[in-house]
Amino acid sequence: MTTHTAPGWVTALEQAKGPLGRGSTAERIADVLRTQVTDGHIAPGTRLSEETVGAALGVSRNTLREAFRLLAHERLLVHELNRGVFVRTPHPDDVTELYRLRRLIEGAAVREVAGAPDRAIDEIRRSVEEGEQAAAEQRWPDVATADLHFHRAIVRLAGSPRLEAFMDRIHAELRLAFHATGDPQRFHAPYLNRNRELLTALQTRDTRQAEIHLTAYLDDSERQLLRTLHDTAHP
Amino acid sequence: MTTHTAPGWVTALEQAKGPLGRGSTAERIADVLRTQVTDGHIAPGTRLSEETVGAALGVSRNTLREAFRLLAHERLLVHELNRGVFVRTPHPDDVTELYRLRRLIEGAAVREVAGAPDRAIDEIRRSVEEGEQAAAEQRWPDVATADLHFHRAIVRLAGSPRLEAFMDRIHAELRLAFHATGDPQRFHAPYLNRNRELLTALQTRDTRQAEIHLTAYLDDSERQLLRTLHDTAHP
DNA sequence: ACCGTATGGATTGTTCAACGATCCATCAAG
DNA sequence: CTTGATGGATCGTTGAACAATCCATACGGT
Structure with a gap:
């Protein structure tokens, strides 16, 4: 019979697979936007139109909104009801x-x-x-x-x-x-x-x-x- | 002319309007689910089907997914790709x-x-x-x-x-x-x-x-x- | 000129239906 | 016991559609 406790190399694999399991489209879009914002390529106060950004990145509005939620939760974007999302302007x-x-x-x-x-x-x-x-x-x-x-x-x-x-x-x-x-x-x-x-x-x-x-x-x-x-x- | 610097009662209003300006549907759904989870009415490990929960709360799948993102970001739910969301089981x-x-x-x-x-x-x-x-x-x-x-x-x-x-x-x-x-x-x-x-x-x-x-x-x-x-x- | 109102366009909020992708349980074959 | 194939269920994502909301503009009364 095989060993009942997992051998060492198995747990090593489990740790390595982390970065492999790529995220969903929304998360990848969020990654793109995050670096664009934190690198200063999109100025604070800029409004991110769902239609414009969605077309630019080639994703649907629904998927883009998921990405927006992510970044708004990280306080990089501010989400104003019925007005859209903006790059946060720090006070x-x-x-x-x-x-x-x-x-x-x-x-x-x-x-x-x-x-x-x-x-x-x-x-x-x-x-x-x-x-x-x-x-x-x-x-x-x-x-x-x-x-x-x-x-x-x-x-x-x-x-x-x-x-x-x-x-x-x-x-x-x-x-x-x-x-x-x-x-x-x-x-x-x-x-x-x-x-x-x-x-x-x-x-x-x-x-x-x-x-x-x-x-x-x-x-x-x-x-x-x-x-x-x-x-x-x-x- | 009116005062150019905002009077005190204006800023008072700005602070008070916080709870008033109701959030979006997704946020309200997230609030409901959050209390259900933290109050223990939904046991850890439970799988939250998009269709089932969406029907129970009367919102569409897309809106529900936005709420799920919120709670997953708060670590109350875990989001496994192509498998769905589960109530987190703390280790x-x-x-x-x-x-x-x-x-x-x-x-x-x-x-x-x-x-x-x-x-x-x-x-x-x-x-x-x-x-x-x-x-x-x-x-x-x-x-x-x-x-x-x-x-x-x-x-x-x-x-x-x-x-x-x-x-x-x-x-x-x-x-x-x-x-x-x-x-x-x-x-x-x-x-x-x-x-x-x-x-x-x-x-x-x-x-x-x-x-x-x-x-x-x-x-x-x-x-x-x-x-x-x-x-x-x-x- | 000033103020309140109405009007219309643009954008977001939300829903729905559809299809491909992925996972999982089951079962058959080796 | 392992491997591989099959099928159903659910998720991932899209596109379209309509209602709700905001904003700028124009209008009319004072």
Whole structure:
């Protein structure tokens, strides 16, 4: 008879099949729209006509509406009854709340570094090097995404996939605010040194020092974003 | 000429109209299904046929699918491609993560009590009294919802509507796990005293003591839930 | 000019019917 | 016992249709 408990390679397959099982059409459409919005190719405030977008992407209205629901639930789009969906225009109050959330959650995640596996720290280190490399070659968009990866890896210290997904949405919403300013790409460059310092603090498990660097980063970033947002609003 | 900056009563109207502006049919259907699921009237694992449910609620399949997307995104339902939607069956690993999240976030929220307005503390007090009253009258379901309100009010200390919405979903998912056990209602009754103690700690702004009571509550609750869940799985 | 109303076009909200794709249970063959 | 084929049920997606709603415009009274 065969073994009754599943052999190791079976569970390995189960984990690998995740990305394989492609989503439905609505989810793939949602993926397309999400990257278009978070990359700033569709400006905040833009109205997404069901007919126009549906024709452009080659899907029916019903399917497109499912995708819209997805993205509206992620707060990237706002759904106004009988008026349609629009790319969200972030309000300064939203920015304030987003940073309050980051302070709360990324701060709590940093405090969990004691029980985190080395693999998690390595991931943070890799994102820092990724950013430094991109900056050395003046690839500013890549610097921005590396910064995203950096904070994503920090959240991962908490060890909760649900929290990761939640913070992914928070970070995506924040990118919307960046794009509402003029030049979103150079935004992240000044913080490369701070990320490196935060990394070394984490590597030595110096929770106190790590929290100091983190809140300093978040405070400065919030101040700069709010100021730029205010300037572009009153030109 | 009229004032160019909006008078106070205008913004008051804007806030009040929230509940008035009824949602779409899909959202109302989602509300119905959500309460049915979180109240345990539809058991975990149940398959929700588009045709059957659509006929029962009097909406078309397309509209129903929009509601399903909503609830699947809230993790109350699981959407399997070409198989349909099912009421989520919580796994013990999920329970572990849910409690890890509660420790992390409710703990961080408690730490914010210093900067919280008195109104926030009052809301917590009210939920405690609500639970004590319900328990005195043996209304156990109301005890459970009061406990929910209690923790909801704690999360509100953090001052982030997005975090509140997130934790609402976490708590809803947890109710699913409660319903997977036999008697979900008496679950919350033993913790009334602890809630009262946690409240007094918060009222005196004793952060340290509040955290102790909170983690004690969460640890015990998690242990009890996991044990009961394990027992019912192997009867 | 100012205000309320009516009118019409455009877009969304919702339903319905249809067809292909996929899953699942069943059964037959090896 | 495994493999492969068959058929039914359900989902995935589309296209069309109609009602409901919003918006801009024009009209008429003051």
